[in-house]
Amino acid sequence: MLFLIFVLCDTVAKLLKRKHKILKLHHLFVFSGKYNYLCTTMKKRCLTILTFLLVLVLGTQAQLPRRFLRRGTFGGRDSNPVVEQYRDSLKALHDSIYGSKAQPSDFTSSPRLFLPPTFYKDIPHRALSVGDSLSFADRQLLNVYLFHPELVEQTDAQIEPEDEQYTEPQQPITRQEDLSDHVAPVPIEPEHTPVTVLLKKPNFWTYNGDYLLQFMQNYVSGNWYKGGESNYSALASVTMEANYNNKQKLKWENKLEMRFGLQSARSDSLHNFKTTEDLFRITSKLGIQASKRWYYTLQFLAYSQFTHSYKSNDPTLYSDFLAPLNVNLSLGMDYNVDWIHGRLKGTIHLAPLAYNLKYTRLVELSERLGIDAGHHVLNDFGSEFTIDLTWQLMEMLQWKTRLYGYTSYERAELEWENTFVFKFNRWISAQLFVYPRFDDGAQRDGHHGYWQFKEYASIGFQYSF
Secondary structure: HHHHHHHHHHHHHHHHHHHHHOHHHHOOOOOHHHHOOOOHHHHHHHHHHHHHHHHHHHHHHOOOHHHHHHOOOOOOOOHHHHHHHHHHHHHHHHHEEEEEEOOOHHHHHHHHHHOOOOOOOOOHHHHHOOOOOHHHHHHHHHHHHHOOOHOOOOOEHHHHHHHHHOOOOOOOOOOOOOHHHHHHOOOOOOOOOOOOOOOOOOOOEEEEEEEEEEEEEOOOOOOOOOOOOOOEEEEEEEEEEEEEEEOEEEEEEEEEEEEEEEEOOOOOOOOEEEEEEEEEEEEEEEEEOOOEEEEEEEEEEEEOOOOOOEEEEEEEEEOOOOOOOEEEEEEEEEEEEEEEOOOOEEEEEEEEEEEEEEEOHHHHHHHOOOOOOOOOOOEEEEEEEEEEEEEOOOOOOOOEEEEEEEEEEOEEEEEEEEEEEEEEOEEEEEEEEEEEEEOOOOEEEEEOOOEEEEEEEEEEEEEEO
């Protein structure tokens, strides 16, 4: 009998091991070594339980009346109820392993039947919850809890340490006694760190300039039906500005303009070259802001030429360096122009009070320049205005205009300079210059009267910044 019981226990253990391979019970018991240990333990415990049950059955059959053994306690069977429950559990286990309707959830809790009788708290909890969530093994254990509580030996809290997952032994921790030698020393920070404060003053100055060097060549054959003369010409122009504006009340604008042009003259027997353009001019304005666009302004203007000027085949000197020199000092107001979405910019200067000085270095030119004969200087007071605008007509076309007027209420000067600049690229440009002038203080011409006119066109190198 004992040999048969041992064979039965071994068979159950092999069935559990085979089920482990089929359903991969390593998800329940993390390491396979732990599962082998559990199977061995279950063999021993099942043998003990079966021996205990055998003694219990033999003892019960000897003591209970025959009618009780014939009917039984559960359902009127002819065998002991405990044996019937155990046989039913084995049949259910066999069906769960080999049957087609086996559910993994039934086998998950079935090992509890082969462990020592233990009270699991989750079984009553699920039994009292809504719905039927008990497996077959749970229902069998619940019957033991209800009808045979004396068979329960322990609770799940007592076997919890045995159910802990197997963990690999950790590597021994090595300790370094002199750990401070391997740690970088922390620098000692001073309580007060010296701080260098760097103050940068705002720069209210702006600089810009325009440099121009252009050439023109004209060739006419000797038998050209209209006649004419071949010539070469060159023009150099420099404009530099330095402006101060503190964005509050004060601004100071300074501009230096220099232009000089030469032209070859083959028909002139006295001069090989003649000047086509000769000017240097300084303009300085000091303004104090009155409103958003208006400034109280004091303007200084001075202009003259670099060298002498002649007419073709005429030895008469018409002008020279500082002959004349015009100086104008005016007090008035400036209006900052910013029209057509920023494409038209500039200033309009209106001065009801102005002082004008005309000087000539050569006294023989006094009368021709509008100065009393034998005198070098002419002083007078009057009114003055200056309109200086730049209009960006197109991306490559620009118009610069300057309209200057002065009157002493006895004589008047009016100058209107117009420069059209067509830029091919950043370096190459063409320029057209148109300059009408009125001066009733000079000698009257029999053909043009007091009006004077100059015009030239050129193409060449230009650089702006």
